[in-house]
Amino acid sequence: MPAHLPKVRVAACNVAPVFLDTPKTVQKVISLIIEAAANKADLVVFPETFIPAFPVWSALSSPLENHDLFCTLAEQAIFIDGPEIALIREACRRNNIFAFVGINERSHASVGCIWNASVLIGDDGSILNHHRKLVPTFYEKLTWSPGDGAGLQVSDTKRLGRIGGLICGENGNSLARYALMAQGEQLHVSLWPPLFPTRKPDDAGNFDLVAATRIRVAAHCFEGKCFGIICSSFMDREMRDFLVARDPRSAEILDRVQLGASLFIDPMGNQIGDEVRGKEGIAYCDMDLSKCIEPKQFHDFVGGYQRFDVFKVEINRDRLEPVTWTSRKSGCSTPSYQEI
Numbered sequence: 012m013p014a015h016l017p018k019v020r021v022a023a024c025n026v027a028p029v030f031l032d033t034p035k036t037v038q039k040v041i042s043l044i045i046e047a048a049a050n051k052a053d054l055v056v057f058p059e060t061f062i063p064a065f066p067v068w069s070a071l072s073s074p075l076e077n078h079d080l081f082c083t084l085a086e087q088a089i090f091i092d093g094p095e096i097a098l099i100r101e102a103c104r105r106n107n108i109f110a111f112v113g114i115n116e117r118s119h120a121s122v123g124c125i126w127n128a129s130v131l132i133g134d135d136g137s138i139l140n141h142h143r144k145l146v147p148t149f150y151e152k153l154t155w156s157p158g159d160g161a162g163l164q165v166s167d168t169k170r171l172g173r174i175g176g177l178i179c180g181e182n183g184n185s186l187a188r189y190a191l192m193a194q195g196e197q198l199h200v201s202l203w204p205p206l207f208p209t210r211k212p213d214d215a216g217n218f219d220l221v222a223a224t225r226i227r228v229a230a231h232c233f234e235g236k237c238f239g240i241i242c243s244s245f246m247d248r249e250m251r252d253f254l255v256a257r258d259p260r261s262a263e264i265l266d267r268v269q270l271g272a273s274l275f276i277d278p279m280g281n282q283i284g285d286e287v288r289g290k291e292g293i294a295y296c297d298m299d300l301s302k303c304i305e306p307k308q309f310h311d312f313v314g315g316y317q318r319f320d321v322f323k324v325e326i327n328r329d330r331l332e333p334v335t336w337t338s339r340k341s342g343c344s345t346p347s348y349q350e351i
Contacts, residue, residue: 016197016303017169017170017300018300022050022293023293023296024047024056025293027244028061029063029249030064031063031253040057040061040099044110047108058113059179063084064250065244066154067206077153081153089117090117096130096132099112100137103135109132111242115128124156131174142176142177143159159331165195175194183227192312193313198300199232201240204271206265212263221271232276232278233278235313236278273287
């Protein structure tokens, strides 16, 4: 098989944050980076908004009762150029490993604006990509602001091949997925919450989180002929007890809802490697990216099996800001926050 595409060992952390405690969660990230590197992983992945929590309380009680949790999450959210990311970048550099991390991101423009974001960090400590979830899902809209297309990027690396990623429900957004496929994505990362209740446990039609994650990522891998990583968070006893103490009614949901899983998919949509479900742990998988080539003969939706004369796709990858400053004075501009 072709030697120009690498063999990659990936690690998906099916773990719980130290709930709503950013400093301790960052230290947990660093310890897991060290552990994954010791197990010879090239890439370690952390779940959706792992730092410092997924706001599941929005599914459990009225927003009228959750003001304090929103304020706490806003205070614990982190800047993409802040000290917490700097610590993780240094850990990647020291341990010669890539990391894909889900975060609650703070805004420099507003103390109450939070994004559901992800950051890809290289084995040299550099930031390769920073993505903000395009649209929060269902009750997530009570917490997160919409993102933009700036992070719809595939990073071309020698060690991991071409790597991209999406957050949770975005993996069902055909246009977002196509944006990554059109950049030759070979390794697709998907980040997921620990649970996602949509109905009371006894109601029919509740969300099957494990099936929903596997179906969407398998479809993407089959269409894009790429490998997939499903990385879900975990609800530990501390998180469960904290939420139940606030609202005892939530025990009915939290004790019976399905938890997520972390696993891997190959370019034909088949599950491969380890799976971790219902407990904390790291799932590992060895992937040969040359396996992405052969199935392109059957369906290459960004090549010979597409009609570019029929379909036109345009994607805005501008980073959206609250204001665009202009001035009639020559050479006068308002400094960005990086310059202040």
